[in-house]
Amino acid sequence: MIDLVKDNGPRPRCLVTNAKLSNFLNHEQPPTKKRPFSTILGQTYTHSLTLLIPKTPSTLQETLTSEETLYTLHNLKLHLKLSSLLTSPLFTPYIKTPPSLLTLLSLPSANPYAATITLHAGILTLDLDRPTYERVGLQGKAISTTGGRKHVKDRFLVEVNLRLPGMVRGKKGFERVVAAFENVLNETCTWLAVDAKSGGFESLLQDAEAPIKEFAPVERDVTPEVVELRDVSVPAFPGEGGIREEDYADAEELLEWISLGMLDSPRIRKDDGIDKHFSRYSVPDSFGEVATQNLSKFQWRGLMPPEFAYKVFLAALKALGEDWVAMSAEAFNGETYTILVHKGQSITWEYKD
Structure with a gap:
């Protein structure tokens, strides 16, 4: 409202990248040079790593518990x-x-x-x-x-x-x-x-x-802090081809929803009854009908090398299969990335200050 700070420098950039994952991902020799894997390995000094996935009967939480030494x-x-x-x-x-x-x-x-x-x-x-x-x-x-x-x-x-x-x-x-x-x-x-x-x-x-x-x-x-998110309104994700250039505004809305999910915001809950005078947010429906799901959030806080985030990401892909996976990491220097994988298609948002 009142411009008290002069901002003459370059504005922060958010780079959006699509990539199609291989039909068969060799977990013994996983890729390192293609996105989103290269993005994960490129962030060296991570202080916060968050994983958001649909809650399923088995999969990732059992893996993290049974192989605790690998994910601690x-x-x-x-x-x-x-x-x-x-x-x-x-x-x-x-x-x-x-x-x-x-x-x-x-x-x-x-x-x-x-x-x-x-x-x-x-x-x-x-x-x-x-x-x-x-x-x-x-x-x-x-x-x-x-x-x-x-x-x-x-x-x-x-x-x-x-x-x-x-x-x-x-x-x-x-x-x-x-x-x-x-x-x-x-x-x-x-x-x-x-x-x-x-x-x-x-x-x-x-x-x-x-x-x-x-x-x-x-x-x-x-160690990971695990939070269960119940009755969450989940948007439909982009199909084959991912985000197109003309869908940039939709990509921004999708990133906003992922961020709210990782914050466990009540705005994305199905029964959210906030007065519209205080919040006019609605779950995006640009790519299809909004569904209701129970989600799980895993969050690590501390000094983490890229090899650790890479290992967590591969474990999530293996555990969830064709279902969707979202992961976000923030470094000490302020650089942040968010990755969404759905049915072999990945979208990577990279925030560079």
């Missing part, structure tokens, strides 16, 4: 300096060795200009302001965070592949990185850690003399 993550909160990642005994087995899928994320500090540091699959990424970048002495690239002003670059991105053969003690490149962390980026940070490969940190925590104990680890299980 263990997060660790650690307090350590960046140099400790490279000099502690944890470096070789949990960072440098390829089978390990250790993911680390530095939590925000009180300083708005502080570095943001992430580690996944051996790639250490540093998001630095200009003064810190000039002092750290590592090669990086300028990134724009100023609302589209082309000639102002106030942040820099540095990537270090710690799995390169030269990243060992005694090599000049490695020692240069260690020196930068000891002399410039030498503050103690709070980190979230998760290991998608092992599923937990039991081997690190069971020994009272383990090196990780000096970092004051606090473990937290990330």
Whole structure:
């Protein structure tokens, strides 16, 4: 109503993509390069994963219960300096060795200009302001965070592949990185850690003399919260061919319904009696008649690597068969995707800020 904020930057984008899934999905060697699978694997630092499916007598909930170790993550909160990642005994087995899928994320500090540091699959990424970048002495690239002003670059991105053969003690490149962390980026940070490969940190925590104990680890299980949604008005979904270009408004309404379902909003309940003066929302019927179903919602909250979301998505597809599946994930950097699969046809919405 009153324009108090000037928005001169580019507006957020929502990309909509159709894809036809293979008639036979090999769960032993599932696809990774086609949508929606590539979208899932492309979001590295997820903090919220939500799955919405029709409630069926067996299927997914039994799978999640019977194979609990596969669908439960263990997060660790650690307090350590960046140099400790490279000099502690944890470096070789949990960072440098390829089978390990250790993911680390530095939590925000009180300083708005502080570095943001992430580690996944051996790639250490540093998001630095200009003064810190000039002092750290590592090669990086300028990134724009100023609302589209082309000639102002106030942040820099540095990537270090710690799995390169030269990243060992005694090599000049490695020692240069260690020196930068000891002399410039030498503050103690709070980190979230998760290991998608092992599923937990039991081997690190069971020994009272383990090196990780000096970092004051606090473990937290990330398990799914299950909510049953009864008598939900469910729209008909697009048939073969998915969403067409001229159906963009219908795609927006469909995404809105999925979002309301994941919020367990009473607006989509069959017996919703809200006064029309307060809400004029109605379930979309652009693709056919609205039906009534009981639904199940599964939600995980914590640091989740893409391999975990990928595994959950494949389990849902296998359990539901020809029925529909909707999944949404939000990353720490604000990027969000929502995927709807129905009878071998997928629609992917990708929100990029």
